[in-house]
Amino acid sequence: xxxxxxxxxxxxxxxxxxxxxxxxxxxxxxxxxxxxxxxxxxxxxxxxxxxxxxxxxxxxxxxxxxxxxxxxxxxxxxxxxxxxxxxxxxxxxxxxxxxxxxxxxxxxxxxxxxxxxxxxxxxxxxxxxxxxxxxxxxxxxxxxxxxxxxxxxxxxxxxxxxxxxxxxxxxxxxxxxxxxxxxxxxxxxxxxxxxxxxxxxxxxxxxxxxxxxxxxxxxxxxxxxxxxxxxxxxxxxxxxxxxxxxxxxxxxxxxxxxxxxxxxxxxxxxxxxxxxxxxxxxxxxxxxxxxxx
Amino acid sequence: xxxxxxxxxxxxxxxxxxxxxxxxxxxxxxxxxxxxxxxxxxxxxxxxxxxxxxxxxxxxxxxxxxxxxxxxxxxxxxxxxxxxxxxxxxxxxxxxxxxxxxxxxxxxxxxxxxxxxxxxxxxxxxxxxxxxxxxxxxxxxxxxxxxxxxxxxxxxxxxxxxxxxxxxxxxxxxxxxxxxxxxxxxxxxxxxxxxxxxxxxxxxxxxxxxxxxxxxxxxxxxxxxxxxxxxxxxxxxxxxxxxxxxxxxxxxxxxxxxxxxxxxxxxxxxxxxxxxxxxxxxxxxxxxxxxxxxxxxxxxxxxxxxxxxxxxxxxxxxxxxxxxxxxxxxxxxxxxxxxxxxxxxxxxxxxxxxxxxxxxxxxxxxxxxxxxxxxxxxxxxxxxxxxxxxxxxxxxxxxxxxxxxxxxxxxxxxxxx
Numbered sequence: 001x002x003x004x005x006x007x008x009x010x011x012x013x014x015x016x017x018x019x020x021x022x023x024x025x026x027x028x029x030x031x032x033x034x035x036x037x038x039x040x041x042x043x044x045x046x047x048x049x050x051x052x053x054x055x056x057x058x059x060x061x062x063x064x065x066x067x068x069x070x071x072x073x074x075x076x077x078x079x080x081x082x083x084x085x086x087x088x089x090x091x092x093x094x095x096x097x098x099x100x101x102x103x104x105x106x107x108x109x110x111x112x113x114x115x116x117x118x119x120x121x122x123x124x125x126x127x128x129x130x131x132x133x134x135x136x137x138x139x140x141x142x143x144x145x146x147x148x149x150x151x152x153x154x155x156x157x158x159x160x161x162x163x164x165x166x167x168x169x170x171x172x173x174x175x176x177x178x179x180x181x182x183x184x185x186x187x188x189x190x191x192x193x194x195x196x197x198x199x200x201x202x203x204x205x206x207x208x209x210x211x212x213x214x215x216x217x218x219x220x221x222x223x224x225x226x227x228x229x230x231x232x233x234x235x236x237x238x239x240x241x242x243x244x245x246x247x248x249x250x251x252x253x254x255x256x257x258x259x260x261x262x263x264x265x266x267x268x269x270x271x272x273x274x275x276x277x278x279x280x281x282x283x284x285x286x287x288x289x290x291x292x293x
Numbered sequence: 294x295x296x297x298x299x300x301x302x303x304x305x306x307x308x309x310x311x312x313x314x315x316x317x318x319x320x321x322x323x324x325x326x327x328x329x330x331x332x333x334x335x336x337x338x339x340x341x342x343x344x345x346x347x348x349x350x351x352x353x354x355x356x357x358x359x360x361x362x363x364x365x366x367x368x369x370x371x372x373x374x375x376x377x378x379x380x381x382x383x384x385x386x387x388x389x390x391x392x393x394x395x396x397x398x399x400x401x402x403x404x405x406x407x408x409x410x411x412x413x414x415x416x417x418x419x420x421x422x423x424x425x426x427x428x429x430x431x432x433x434x435x436x437x438x439x440x441x442x443x444x445x446x447x448x449x450x451x452x453x454x455x456x457x458x459x460x461x462x463x464x465x466x467x468x469x470x471x472x473x474x475x476x477x478x479x480x481x482x483x484x485x486x487x488x489x490x491x492x493x494x495x496x497x498x499x500x501x502x503x504x505x506x507x508x509x510x511x512x513x514x515x516x517x518x519x520x521x522x523x524x525x526x527x528x529x530x531x532x533x534x535x536x537x538x539x540x541x542x543x544x545x546x547x548x549x550x551x552x553x554x555x556x557x558x559x560x561x562x563x564x565x566x567x568x569x570x571x572x573x574x575x576x577x578x579x580x581x582x583x584x585x586x587x588x589x590x591x592x593x594x595x596x597x598x599x600x601x602x603x604x605x606x607x608x609x610x611x612x613x614x615x616x617x618x619x620x621x622x623x624x625x626x627x628x629x630x631x632x633x634x635x636x637x638x639x640x641x642x643x644x645x646x647x648x649x650x651x652x653x654x655x656x657x658x659x660x661x662x663x664x665x666x667x668x669x670x671x672x673x674x675x676x677x678x679x680x681x682x683x684x685x686x687x688x689x690x691x692x693x694x695x696x697x698x699x700x701x702x703x704x705x706x707x708x709x710x
Contacts, residue, residue: 023474025397027379028390050422054408054415061410061451133401134423135382290384291310 030287033280041137051144056151070152071159074107081107081224094226094257101167105254106223106247108160109181112153113189113243114214119145120193121200121210124289131290138286139279142194146186153182164254174253181249184271188242191274198278198285201292222247228258239263242271298394299356300475300506301380305389306353307530308375312345349375350530353389357508359474362501364521364538365510366545372530373510377401377477380508395474395506398425402479404464409453413444413463416452420467434470441496442466462489469496475506480513494519514542515696518654518687539654539684543585546616546656547680568604568636568672570661571597575681576644585682586650589702593646596661596677600636606666607634611645613681614658621652621698633666650683653700657681 060066078100085091086099093102120142124131127141164171200206221243222230230238238244245264252259350372357363365373378384380391381399406423407416417438421431431438439445442462452460478497498520501507511517517524517538524541526534534541573596579588586592594611609626624645626634643661659677664670688702 023395025382025393026390027382027386027393029386029388046428047422050419054411054419057415058408058410130406130423132383133405134399136423136425287385290378 034283036139036279036283037137041139044136044140047136048140048144048147051140052147052151055144055148059148067152067155070155074104074111074156075159078104078107085224091225092229094228094251095255097169097255097257098167101163101169102226102251102255103224104160104163105251106221108153108156109185109246109250110218110221110223110243111156112149113185113246114218115149115152116146116186116189117193117196118210118214119149120190121196122207124197124201124286125207138289139282142190142197142282146190160254169255171254172256174256178250178253181246181253184242184249184268185246187275188246188271191271191276191278194278194282195274198281201285201289217241217243222251226257235261236263240267240270242267298359299392300359300361300395301357301391301393301508303356303389303391304354306350306376306379306386306391307348307388308350308372308379308384309387310347310349312347348530350379350386353530353532355525355532355535357506359394359506360504361523362507362509362521364517364524364542365508365527366512366514366517366524366542367527367533371527373527374401374479376527377479377508377510381477393475396425396472397475397477398468398471398473399477400468400471400479401477402464403461403468404452405468407452407460407464410451412451413442413448413455416463417467420464421471424468424471425473426471430472438466438470441469441492458489465489465493465496469493469500473505476500476508478507478509480511514546514655517542537684539686540585540587540682543654543656543682543684547682566673567602567665568598568600568607568663570663570673570675570677571599571640573597573659573661573677579685584679585684587684589649589651589685589688589700591646591648592650593644594659596643596645598641598643598663598673600638600641603638604634604636604665604672607636608664608666609634609643610660610662610664611643612660613652614660615652615698616656616658621657622647651699651701652683653696653698654683654685654687657683 060069063069065072081103082100086093086103091099093099123141123145124138131138131141161171161175196206196210218224220238220241227238227244227248239261245260245267248257248260248264251257353376365376367373375384377399378401379386380393381397381401383399383401404416404420406420408419411419417435418428418431421434422428426434439448442459442465444459444463444466447455447459452463455463494516497507497509501520507520509517509520521538523536524534524538525532526541526545534544573594574583575586575592576595577586577590577592579586579590580592596609596611598609607626610623611625612623613621615621626643657680659681660675661677662674663672665672683700685700688700
C-alpha cells in the first residue's frame with residue numbers, strides 16, 4: 001500500500017525500529033490500594049509550578065488590588081475582630097499582647113489553612129475539564145493549589161512580621177521554627193482536604209459542607225481567642241485539634257507566648273494519619289473518577 | 294507487518310460503566326465506602342447482581358506495530374473514545390491490560406488545559422506542560438508553534454477574546470508539536486475551516502511518516518483513507534474488523550449506509566413475474582470477494598436473470614451510482630450495435646465487462662433493469678444488493694474538497710523547454 005510504504009521509509013530514516021523498552025506504560029486493572037508513584041510525581045514537577053502559576057495568574061487577573069487580596073481578607077477580619085472582640089468584649093490575650101497583632105498572628109495561618117482545605121476539597125471538580133482529557137498524576141492538582149496559596153501566605157506573612165514590629169515586639173530566632181508549624185498546617189489541611197475531595201467525587205453534599213465546616217473549625221481553634229481561655233478540663237480534647245498546636249506555635253514563634261504543650265503530640269499523630277490515609281484514598285478514587293465526574 | 298516491533302499491545306481489554314447516578318440509586322456513603330474497601334473489582338459477579346452496568350468495550354485484543362497509522366471507525370457510542378481514554382490513562386480498564394512502548398501523547402480535544410483568562414503566549418506554556426512537554430521543549434518549539442497557529446499578533450491577548458477558530462488554531466499548534474512515540478487522536482479535525490483542517494491533516498501525516506505510531510479516531514472516512522494504513526472497525530465494544538484501510542472502510546460504509554447483508558434481490562415481492570434478477574457477482578483477477586474489487590484492473594459484472602415466460606425483445610440496463618445518488622456510469626445490452634435479446638424461459642447470466650473501473654475507493658450502488666421492448670414493459674428494476682465496494686488504495690493523496698471522482702494513477706514528469 002502506498003501509505004504503508006511511506007511510513008516504512010520514514011521509520012528507516014529516523015531509526016525508530018526498536019521501541020524504547022525503558023519507557024513502557026502498562027495499563028491494567030488495578031485493585032486494592034496502591035503506593036504513591038513518587039518518581040512519576042517528581043518527573044512532572046514542572047507541571048506543578050505551571051498549575052500553581054496559572055492559579056495565581058487567574059486569581060488576580062483584572063483585579064485592581066492584585067496580590068493585595070492575599071492580605072486584605074485576614075487584615076479586615078483582624079480590624080473587625082479587634083474592634084468587636086478585643087475592644088467591646090475585651091477578650092483576653094496572652095502576656096497583654098495587643099489584640100490586633102495577637103489575632104493577626106493566627107488569622108494569617110488560618111487563612112492559609114482554610115484556603116488549602118477548601119481548595120483541595122474542590123480542586124478535582126474545578127479541574128474536571130482537564131482531568132477528562134489528559135493524564136498526569138492527579139495529586140499535582142491539590143499540590144499546585146497548596147503552592148499557589150503559599151505565595152499568598154508569604155505576602156501576608158511579611159505584613160504580619162511588620163505588624164509585630166509596629167506593636168513593639170521584637171522578632172526572635174524562634175521565627176525560624178515557623179516552617180515546622182507551617183508544614184504541620186499543610187499536612188493537616190491536605191489530609192482533611194484530600195478526604196473531603198475524594199468523598200466529594202461521589203457525594204456533592206461535601207461541597208456545601210466545606211465552608212460551614214471551616215467556619216466551625218475556626219471557633220474550635222485559638223484564632224480569635226487564646227488557647228489559655230479554654231478550661232483546664234477541656235484542654236486535652238482541645239489539643240486533639242491539630243490547628244490548636246499550629247496556631248499556638250505561630251504565636252509562640254512570633255509573639256513569645258507559651259509554646260505548645262506535650263498534649264499536642266496526639267494531634268500530630270491525628271494529622272499524619274489523616275494525611276497518609278487521605279493520599280491513599282485520593283489515589284484510589286482518582287483512578288476512575290473520570291467516569292463519575 | 295507482523296515482524297515489526299510492537300508499539301501497542303492490547304490483551305482482553307474491557308471497560309464497564311455504571312448506568313445512572315452514583316447518588317440516589319442506593320449508592321450513598323455506605324455504598325461508596327463498601328466499594329472503596331472491596332479489594333477486587335470482580336466484574337463478573339457484580340455485573341450479574343447489578344444489571345445497571347454497560348460494557349463500553351469488551352475482549353479487545355490486538356497488536357499495533359511501530360510506525361503504523363491505525364484508524365478507528367465505528368458508529369457513535371461503540372467505545373472508540375473509551376478506548377483512547379484507557380490508552381491515555383485517563384480512566385482504568387475494568388479488565389484486561391495494554392502495553393504502550395514509548396512516550397504517549399493524547400489529543401482528545403483541541404486546547405487541552407487552556408484557560409480563557411490567560412494570554413495566547415501563557416496558554417502555549419500551560420497547555421504544553423499539561424500535555425507533557427517540559428519548559429525547555431516548549432521554549433524550543435515556541436516559534437514553530439506560533440508560526441503554525443498564525444496568531445503572532447494576538448499572542449498577548451487573553452484567549453477568551455479569541456474567536457473559536459483562533460482558539461482551535463492555537464490548540465492544534467501546541468498539540469502538533471508534542472513529540473511522542475505514540476499519538477492518540479480523537480475526532481479533533483472536525484473543527485476549524487477547511488484550509489486549517491487540511492493543515493492539521495498534513496501535520497498528522499508528517500507525524501505518521503516520521504515513524505510514529507498513531508491511533509486516529511474519526512468519522513471522516515476521507516481523512517481515515519488518507520492517513521491510515523490499517524483500520525479497526527469497532528462495533529458494540531468489540532473489534533468487528535481489522536485490516537487494510539481500503540477494505541475495512543469500504544465494508545463499513547457499505548453497511549452503515551443502510552445496505553442489507555443478503556445477496557438476494559429484495560425489491561420485489563411478487564411471486565408472479567416474467568423475468569427477475571436473482572443476484573449479482575464480480576469476475577476478474579482483482580476481485581476480492583463477490584462484491585469487492587481491490588485493484589485497478591478489468592472487471593466483469595455478472596447479473597443472474599430468471600426468465601419465466603419467453604421474451605422476444607429483451608433489453609438490459611445497468612448503472613453505477615455513487616452514494617450521493619450521482620450517476621457514474623450506465624450501460625445497456627443495446628450498446629455498440631447489439632440488438633434486442635430474444636430469450637426463452639430459463640436462467641441467464643448477463644455480463645457487463647469493463648476494461649477498468651477507476652473510481653475512488655468507497656461503496657457504490659448498482660442498478661439493474663430489464664425491459665421487454667414489445668409494449669415497452671419494465672420486467673424488473675433492481676437496486677442491486679449488497680453494494681459494490683472498491684477497496685483499492687487511493688492513487689492520489691488529495692484532501693477533502695479536492696477529492697475527485699476518479700482514482701487514476703498519473704505519471705507526472707517535467708522538462709525544461
